[in-house]
Amino acid sequence: MKKMPIYSFLLLVLLLALWEMAAGTMSELVLPAPSIIWFTLLDGMKSGYFTQHIIRTALEVLLGLLFGGTLGFVIGILMGEVTFLRKLLFPYIIASQAVPKLALAPLFILWFGFGMTSKVVITALVCFFPLLESTVTAIQSSDKQKQELFRMLGATRFQTLIHLKIPAGMPGILAGLRVSAVLAVVGAVVGEFIGGSEGLGALIIASQGMMDTPLMFATLILLTVMGMILYLMITWFEKKWLKPYKKEK
Amino acid sequence: MSFLTIEDVTYSYQGKNPVLHQVNWEIKKGEFHCLLGKSGCGKTTLLKLAAGLLQSDKGSIRLQGSEVVKPSPECGFVFQSPNLLEWKTVIDNVLLPITLKRKITEEDRRQALELLELVGLASYYDRYPLQLSGGQQSRVAIVRSLVQKPSLLFMDEPFSALDAITREELQDDLLRMCNMHNMTVLFITHDISEAVYLSDVVGVMAQGEIVYQSTVELERPRKMEMRYDSYFNEFCLTLRQVMGGEHS
Numbered sequence: 473m474k475k476m477p478i479y480s481f482l483l484l485v486l487l488l489a490l491w492e493m494a495a496g497t498m499s500e501l502v503l504p505a506p507s508i509i510w511f512t513l514l515d516g517m518k519s520g521y522f523t524q525h526i527i528r529t530a531l532e533v534l535l536g537l538l539f540g541g542t543l544g545f546v547i548g549i550l551m552g553e554v555t556f557l558r559k560l561l562f563p564y565i566i567a568s569q570a571v572p573k574l575a576l577a578p579l580f581i582l583w584f585g586f587g588m589t590s591k592v593v594i595t596a597l598v599c600f601f602p603l604l605e606s607t608v609t610a611i612q613s614s615d616k617q618k619q620e621l622f623r624m625l626g627a628t629r630f631q632t633l634i635h636l637k638i639p640a641g642m643p644g645i646l647a648g649l650r651v652s653a654v655l656a657v658v659g660a661v662v663g664e665f666i667g668g669s670e671g672l673g674a675l676i677i678a679s680q681g682m683m684d685t686p687l688m689f690a691t692l693i694l695l696t697v698m699g700m701i702l703y704l705m706i707t708w709f710e711k712k713w714l715k716p717y718k719k720e721k
Numbered sequence: 722m723s724f725l726t727i728e729d730v731t732y733s734y735q736g737k738n739p740v741l742h743q744v745n746w747e748i749k750k751g752e753f754h755c756l757l758g759k760s761g762c763g764k765t766t767l768l769k770l771a772a773g774l775l776q777s778d779k780g781s782i783r784l785q786g787s788e789v790v791k792p793s794p795e796c797g798f799v800f801q802s803p804n805l806l807e808w809k810t811v812i813d814n815v816l817l818p819i820t821l822k823r824k825i826t827e828e829d830r831r832q833a834l835e836l837l838e839l840v841g842l843a844s845y846y847d848r849y850p851l852q853l854s855g856g857q858q859s860r861v862a863i864v865r866s867l868v869q870k871p872s873l874l875f876m877d878e879p880f881s882a883l884d885a886i887t888r889e890e891l892q893d894d895l896l897r898m899c900n901m902h903n904m905t906v907l908f909i910t911h912d913i914s915e916a917v918y919l920s921d922v923v924g925v926m927a928q929g930e931i932v933y934q935s936t937v938e939l940e941r942p943r944k945m946e947m948r949y950d951s952y953f954n955e956f957c958l959t960l961r962q963v964m965g966g967e968h969s
Binding site for chain 2: 621622
């Protein structure tokens, strides 16, 4: 199994070669060859054409994740702790889960304008639910015997939350964060599709208008890389944080 | 003068048949008491009542003359499972009871390390619980319950998941530490020889009542050989007969 990364890489090379061959028989408008996409990407990076778009989208993703995630976490804790709140809000949470959040994007553009705010709001909304749900579950499912231990030690409710329920629920909460991070990129791009002139999503729409398919592919690659970096960062953080939770010698 | 008094205590879960029925028990300062019983006889419930984790329906429980209504900081509790926090190191787990009260001082850390030294785990202080064996985890749990120097210790079958030899080692560790701090202990178990080896007084519970009580006439400190002498074995046999009826 040690050689698996090499095989994965060889598969990539093979796929790219096939693609290159297939692209030779087709119009560049339909399927541009990997080499052409690569040069478009390189040119755009060198000339700084992509820079502002990358920054814009990254900012939207991070801000959306920050606001949506924080809100989901805090409300998740409150709902996990206070039975009254949980019973009061749960029907609404279920209802709002059923709403396709991305379909609300046009409405937010109407409310918040074509600027960055509307995209951050959409991204935040998309990030909110996975984290909310994982936090509520994590807080509620903490070990009853450990809770008894904290009662025996005379801990207050707040201390039990800080020292027991949140750290004990961390694996679940971080899993929710990982889902949120992936969805955040989707949220930001869809927001940019609908309105706006800046950001990688807007760039895809623009390249469609210009019939510049290589540019579209180059942008897709940038988005993929962005999503992967975010995902890897969270996985790395998860690994570091959750080390003591796993058995090892 | 008795230290912990349990008087006519009755308890039932949600108004169903009582789990405990008019239980009386008395522990004097510095004594080690064991309650023996089969699963489901109500011994854990009694322990939780005595610790203030549950409230009795009738009767009274007094610690040094004052009624127990909630867990007292003077009492330690060791649970059936070690119950350590996986994300904290051994030393932080031991210091948890103090962390919840105030800031940790150098002196606290030194004392915690000293206690860990007594059970041979001082060099493991920066490990995480899941890196330890079951016996080591149980030792950490005991040290944690002792770090606040409680005058009374409640133990709920703390060694039941361990192998026989490890259990004997832990019993000796426990007796040594109790002796050092002149601690009063109420210990719950279903292991007859464990009860006899550890305690000054043994009680047997069945169906929510205490059916038998006897003093163990063995010298302290207890030694391994005592487990095999005739007094010890006869005592065990008597308890066995009280617990299970002769036919089984």
